[in-house]
Amino acid sequence: MRDLLIMVVVLTVLSAFSGGLLSGLRNATAARIEVQQLKFVKGPAIKKILQGVSNDPIADRFSLKDGDMVRKFFVGKFDGKANTVVLESSGKGYGGDVGLMVAVNMDDDTIVGAGVTTHSETPGLGAMAKDNPAFVSQFKGLPIAEMFKVTNDGGKVNAMSGATITSRAVCAAATQTGSIYQKLKPQLSEKLKEFNK
Amino acid sequence: MAKTLTQEFTKGLWEEIAPFRLVLGLCPVLGVTTTIENGIGMGLATTFVLVFSNILIASLRNIIPSKVRIACFIIIIATFVVVTELLMQAFAYTLFLKLGVFIPLIVVNCIVLGRAEAFASKNDLLPSIADGLGIGIGFTLSLAALGAVRELFGANNLTIWTTPNSVIGIQEVFGTNFEPFTFMVQAPGAFVCLGLMLCLMNLMGSK
Numbered sequence: 191m192r193d194l195l196i197m198v199v200v201l202t203v204l205s206a207f208s209g210g211l212l213s214g215l216r217n218a219t220a221a222r223i224e225v226q227q228l229k230f231v232k233g234p235a236i237k238k239i240l241q242g243v244s245n246d247p248i249a250d251r252f253s254l255k256d257g258d259m260v261r262k263f264f265v266g267k268f269d270g271k272a273n274t275v276v277l278e279s280s281g282k283g284y285g286g287d288v289g290l291m292v293a294v295n296m297d298d299d300t301i302v303g304a305g306v307t308t309h310s311e312t313p314g315l316g317a318m319a320k321d322n323p324a325f326v327s328q329f330k331g332l333p334i335a336e337m338f339k340v341t342n343d344g345g346k347v348n349a350m351s352g353a354t355i356t357s358r359a360v361c362a363a364a365t366q367t368g369s370i371y372q373k374l375k376p377q378l379s380e381k382l383k384e385f386n387k
Numbered sequence: 388m389a390k391t392l393t394q395e396f397t398k399g400l401w402e403e404i405a406p407f408r409l410v411l412g413l414c415p416v417l418g419v420t421t422t423i424e425n426g427i428g429m430g431l432a433t434t435f436v437l438v439f440s441n442i443l444i445a446s447l448r449n450i451i452p453s454k455v456r457i458a459c460f461i462i463i464i465a466t467f468v469v470v471t472e473l474l475m476q477a478f479a480y481t482l483f484l485k486l487g488v489f490i491p492l493i494v495v496n497c498i499v500l501g502r503a504e505a506f507a508s509k510n511d512l513l514p515s516i517a518d519g520l521g522i523g524i525g526f527t528l529s530l531a532a533l534g535a536v537r538e539l540f541g542a543n544n545l546t547i548w549t550t551p552n553s554v555i556g557i558q559e560v561f562g563t564n565f566e567p568f569t570f571m572v573q574a575p576g577a578f579v580c581l582g583l584m585l586c587l588m589n590l591m592g593s594k
Contacts, residue, residue: 197455215469
């Protein structure tokens with residue numbers, strides 16, 4: 191009985207200590223990790239989906255409150271006019287969250303481009319969502335208000351072979367950006383006006 | 388007979404060098420050694436985890452009940468692996484992108500758990516630190532050596548470290564006309580290289 195008690199106490203204390211340490215460290219490094227991700231992952235992804243942009247979308251970023259969450263948006267200027275906004279969201283993939291960036295043209299509410307950023311999908315299968323631009327290019331030109339689904343689920347997006355779960359995750363993320371966009375559209379266009387001054 | 392601290396340290400560098408003598412921890416050995424840089428990065432990350440888990444396990448060895456010791460070791464090791472992952476993301480993001488999934492896999496690296504069970508749980512703090520450092524550096528050296536051979540023949544380069552602006556190392560060692568054996572940087576090349584190195588180690592050891 192005493193043995194059992196010691197075991198429980200030791201394991202509990204150890205787990206609690208470990209949890210506390212990790213959450214502390216996570217908070218302490220969160221800001222730095224975000225900067226690194228912006229620089230090495232999101233930056234190049236944004237540049238790729240906003241080809242021919244005349245400003246630096248990383249520098250022209252702003253945050254908006256969406257309920258309890260603070261979301262980040264990146265602004266793209268084409269021919270000197272800020273009409274494109276990049277939204278970020280994620281979907282549940284095979285190996286964790288799949289981050290997706292979607293650029294939306296605010297003049298006609300269509301998708302300018304999309305790109306997968308952070309993911310932990312299987313190399314060669316799900317990871318192709320990021321490595322092979324053919325899959326995400328399907329979103330180009332589609333209206334953002336749509337529900338995106340893979341063809342198996344009755345949608346229009348062709349899933350990557352061998353990576354249906356990842357494909358679904360990307361579609362879910364795209365659909366989510368759509369709903370964020372619809373919800374925050376008034377504030378977004380307000381913000382864009384500031385960038386056009 | 389008790390060994391001195393120096394002996395505990397140096398045994399990991401040759402006598403008990405983990406991937407070649409004990410043939411342990413082969414997942415990262417085969418997986419990440421496409422370049423020297425990846426090998427060194429992975430080795431240092433493992434060394435960090437090894438030293439700190441050894442420190443904690445050696446200091447707690449009289450408190451941890453023997454029936455749940457493995458569970459306790461795994462909690463400690465996993466904690467330090469996540470610490471490594473977070474620190475690497477914060478301070479060496481490009482390396483993190485290359486090593487990716489192999490960092491969380493340090494948790495199941497049997498060298499780390501092996502040292503915890505075989506050494507740190509039975510020895511004092513100082514020998515455990517020396518043991519962790521020795522085995523860790525030996526592991527780093529093995530990865531770097533394997534990475535060097537594979538990168539040299541597979542990509543014609545020897546890269547020690549890359550910073551965003553420059554590369555420390557030699558590019559195109561055999562000149563531009565050399566056609567690299569891409570086989571070497573793929574998975575089968577890793578097995579062949581490891582086999583040859585094991586063979587070499589045994590030849591040298593048998594004398």
